[in-house]
Amino acid sequence: MPTLICDCNKTMPLDPKALGRALDESLTLHSTLCRREAGAFQQAIRSGDEVVVACTQEKRLFGELAGQTEGAVSPIRFVNIRETGGWSKDARSAMPKLAALLAAARLPEPEPVATVTYKSAGRLLVIGPMQDAERFAGLVGDALDVTVFARGGSGAQERKFPVVGGRIESLAGWLGAFDFAWSQDNPIDLDLCTRCNACVEACPEQAIGLDYQVDLQACRSHRACVKACGVAGAIDFTRTPVPHTERFDLVLDLREQPAFLRHALPQGYFHLPSAEAQGPRALDVVLKLRELVGEFEKPRFFAYKQKLCAHSRNEQTGCTACIDICSAEAIRSDKSRQQVVVEPNLCVGCGACTTVCPTGAMTYAYPRAGEQGTKLRTLLSTYEAAGGKAPVLLLHSQESGQAMVEAVGRAARVGAAEGVPANVIPVPVWHVASTGIDLWLTAVAQGASHVALLTTGEEAPQYLDALEQQMQVAEAILAGLGYEGSHFSLLRARAAADLDQDLRLLARRGGTVPRVRARYAVSAEKRTTLDLALDHLAEQAPVRAESIALPTGALFGSVSVDKDKCTLCMSCVGACPASALQDNQTAPQLRFVEKNCVQCGLCEKTCPESAISLQPRLLLTPERKQPRVLNEAQPFGCIRCGKPFGTLKGIELMIGKLAGHAMFQGAALERLKMCGDCRVIDIFSSQNESRITDS
Incomplete structure (x- = not known):
């Protein structure tokens, strides 16, 4: 796979020999690959092999050049080595990191997954004050079929768009399928109203505004408006409220309070309160609305295995972690089937549900856990083989996180920042909540001295709480095994200057790692990966511990049974989703395999005698994987x-x-x-x- 590197007009101190040795490839250093040396790029893309171009700045230009190159058949991949390390105070020491980034760029693309399809014909509902709603309708009316739902304000005399009003009952759905229900409960029918303003002039209480709706609290029943309306017949105070339902593809909500009180709004729904209606975001919303006509696809980000789920057994609710954390409200409990149900159209792909799931019933599908693990292993092994020391993984989102990292690099180029340190390896992910304790501990087992997650303010508050809780559990495990220092952190940067300062501290923050690096592959099963990580970390641990106390909420632990209360009814065995609690076919015994326990609490809630309690901990002796008797009794x-x-x-x-x-x-x-x-x-x-x- 040809790799093309460029020092961007000699602004980066790249060492092609060192990078070539790490990649087992002879590299030629270019300085103007996107300009005078573009012939080297054209020659490479005629080879038929995939080509890696170490430049994202001119990605569009390279794409256009490829389209103009006869015989160009090679797929092209792009990787940023400039802002991520080449433009940095210690860029000369960054060759191991840059080699790692180049090696990761050579990995195969993630395997395709099932997709979710949206279809939009461009039917837009605009909710808000009439003057604002009609103004935005005018900006998109040539591309979209607009209906205005008036909420006060004053409208133009010329009616260019259908206008309805009344009391909103409900709004639910997503792009291409918003179901809107309202009741037409005002005396003025906006569909019949000609906006002649006769009623406005006639009303002695001024209870009718230029939104052409009656303020029933101000109205004193003079009914002068009815007489003034005359033959138009738009005003009827005896009209029974008429319920309406209609489906829209898109919704623009101009009210102060949004229709959806959740962090992750449905795709196709845009909330633009008055404070933002005149600002730059308004233009961004208008452009996005105009683009959302047609058929769209996104990955189905999750996979769910009901048999592993610890949500419900025997009409008892156990784990609700995925439901509680979902910021899109895409996950709900289905009591009839005793499982959770995910609405893929609402899922935004954050992956938070998969990281808090104790059993691995909910897994991240794009990319899969194995593909994420391969990328981390490639980064760490290449970095170490190239001579790098104490690597720090910086996981960040592909959009705002990536933009902030690049901003730090650009500031470093002009001396306004120090840039990304040589031992900090930026790793873009779809969302920082999509990785959890299984991958973090695996990274440490494979040599990462620290794993940091960059948050930029766009994350839901519950995500940050869950990530910090998992980091506390992971840190407690490593501390109990004798690994010194700090291994995990959550960076809360709001600007490039904040991140630059955090990165300076982060570069020196790493903890100790196993002397022998783990080389296992990340499994598709979360608990399997965790077992592999724990076994390796315990085997290489500086301290031999029998058990480690963990914070409440940990996904490891024991079960205590009050033998005076327990009758060995075995209700807990039937409720346990992980086969941690087991009976004995030959004797009245309650047995327990601690390795299998996910601390879901179903046994505790199911026990009719209240004889069971949970004990979060990590047992490290061989007993952890073997059945042990919690209670037994004389048979009758x-x-x-x-x-x-x-x-x-x-x-x-x-x-x-x-x-x-x-x-x-x-x-x-x-x-x-x-x-x-x-x-x-x-x-x-x-x-x-x-x-x-x-x-």
């Missing part, structure tokens, strides 16, 4: 055939509770001491004896 044998069918304590408790009941006296009480088969036999035998006696 059937008084008729002798076969064990329950526990002595359980049968005695049942008899004690039912002994005073009228239906369980005499022989009926004795049958409680029989197994199911003998109970049936005894009932039929008694009935036959009764018939013989009667005859």
Whole structure:
């Protein structure tokens, strides 16, 4: 795979020999690859092999040049080595990092995944004050089919767009499928109104404004407006509110309070309050609205395995982590099926649900965990092989995070910042919430001295809380194993200057790592990856610990059973989604495999005797993977055939509770001491004896 590097008019101190050794490729250093040396690019793209171009600044120009090059058949990939390290105070020391970035750019593209399709015919609903709504309608009316829902204000005399009004009942949906319900409850029918202003002039209370709706609180029932309306017949105070429903493809909401009180708004819905209606964002919204006509696709970002889900069992709710964290409200509980349901049209692909899922029932699909793991392993192994020390991974979003990192690099070029340090490796991801403790611990096991997540203010507050909680758990594990220093951090930068300062501290913040680097591949199963990471970290640990106490909410832990309360009814076994709690087919025993426990709490909620409590911790002895007995009891044998069918304590408790009941006296009480088969036999035998006696 040919790799083309350019020092951008000699502004970067690139070492082609060092980079070439790391990539096992002979590299030629260019200075004006996008200008005078463009022939080298054209020659490379005629080879048929994929070509890596170490420049994103002129990505568009290279694309145009490829289209003009006869015989150009090579796919092209672009990677930024300029702002991410080439323009930095310590750029001369950054060759291992730049080699790592180039190596990651050579990896295969993520495998295709299922997609979600939106279809929009351009039917736009604009909600807000009439003058603002009609102004925006005029800006997009040539491209979109606009309907205005008036909410006060004053309109133009010329009616260019359909205008409706009334009381909004509901608005739900997404791009191409917004269902809008309202009640036409005002005396003035805007569809009949000619905007002659006769009613406005006639009303003695001035209860009618230029939005042509009656303020019923100000109206004193003079009905002069009805007389003034005359033959138009648009005003009727006796009209029963008429319910309406209509479907729209797009919604522009100009009210102060949005229709959706959630952090991640549905695609196709734009909220533009009055403070922003005159600013630069208004132009951005108008341009986006005009583009949203046609058919659009996005990846189906998640995969869900119901059999692994710890959400619900036996009508008891356990884990709700994915529902609680989703900022798009795309996940809900389906009690009838005892599982969660994800609406893919609302999902924005943040991946937060997958990182908080304790079992791995919810996984991130684009890119998959294995592909993310391969990228991190490639970055770290190439960096180390090229002589780099104490690598720090900086995970950031592909849009705002990437823009902030590049802004730091550009500021460093003119001396206004120090730039991205040589040992800090920027890693773009779709969203910073899409990676969690399994990948972070894997990165440390593979040599990362620190993993930092860059947030830029666009993230939902609950995402930051969840990420910090996971970092506390991961840090507690490493500290318990004797790994010194800080391994995880959440950067809350709001501007390039903030990030530049954070990066200076970050470069020196790394903790100790295993002496022998892990080389395992990240599994598609979250718990499998976690086990691989924990096993390697424990094997290489500076300190041998038997167990590590973890914060509340950790996805590892034990279960404690109050033996005085437990009757071994095994309700908890049926509720456990991870097979952590097990029975014994040959003896009345409750057994527990700690490795499988995800601390979902279903056992605790299901237990009828309230005998179970959770204990977050990480057990590191071999006992963690082996069944151990939490409680056992003497079996109770059937008084008729002798076969064990329950526990002595359980049968005695049942008899004690039912002994005073009228239906369980005499022989009926004795049958409680029989197994199911003998109970049936005894009932039929008694009935036959009764018939013989009667005859």
